[in-house]
Amino acid sequence: MRRPILTQASRPLTFEIDAINERGEIVPTAIAGEHPLTLYVDKREIVTLMTLGAAPEALALGYLRNQRLIGSLDEVAGIQVDWEVNAVAVTTRHGNGVAANRMERRTVTTGCGQGTVFGDLMDEIDTLKLPTDAHLTEAGLYGLLEAVRHHESIYKQAGAVHGCALVSNSGTHSDILMFVEDVGRHNAVDAIAGQMWLDGLDGGDKIFYTTGRLTSEMVIKTAQMGIPCLVSRSGLTQMGWELAKRIGMTMIGRAQGKHYLLFSGEERFSR
The missing domain is CATH 3.40.140.10 (Cytidine Deaminase, domain 2)
Incomplete structure (x- = not known):
């Protein structure tokens, strides 16, 4: 089995902000990171995932596996994450992207991290x-x-x-x-x-x-x-x-x- 070429682009997982508690005191508080990460396969946009950013390459690969969009690890040549544009690009060895019949029927689950409509919402904010x-x-x-x-x-x-x-x-x-x-x-x-x-x-x-x-x-x-x-x-x-x-x-x-x-x-x- 050939291992794809991966970036190592994890992000800081927490950030500190000031909050005000019930006594009116300013309390330094750690909050979780949240970042949109748009997944592309051979330049075709698949989905935008909301993520902490701990393991974005593994996240992209796991999403493709669990959604049965990629059948084998051998199909994947590389996974490159670029946080400047909040994107992860997956390149396949055959260069044909995801088979059309695998994209026809997709169900958005009740999970909390798949922001498929994130782009449209942000346009209107x-x-x-x-x-x-x-x-x-x-x-x-x-x-x-x-x-x-x-x-x-x-x-x-x-x-x-x-x-x-x-x-x-x-x-x-x-x-x-x-x-x-x-x-x-x-x-x-x-x-x-x-x-x-x-x-x-x-x-x-x-x-x-x-x-x-x-x-x-x-x-x-x-x-x-x-x-x-x-x-x-x-x-x-x-x-x-x-x-x-x-x-x-x-x-x-x-x-x-x-x-x-x-x-x-x-x-x-x-x-």
């Missing part, structure tokens, strides 16, 4: 406008966390799911307006977006809560719904943080009980 007069109080945040804690859920019964909630923001307390669970958090947020559209609901006076981590795609989808405040019990990624700051979203993570970290949009939040 600067057109998204969030209300500047929205305000979130600490009392409202605690009310949200308490409401979520008492909400009956599939997760409590069976685990293995993510939950998302659309929550009212009256300033002093919060009520759950919708709560959706699914095997992937992106399915849950999409279901809420669809129901908001059906019901003609505006997002400007709402809070979005998710059990999952705050990635770039989660930030963009929340902004597309016009919701200015995003809360999670989990952490966030570097790109999620950068996009939240870029569009002026108030983003709070690691929120459980009376603990939270405010990552962006502090001008909209009052303790």
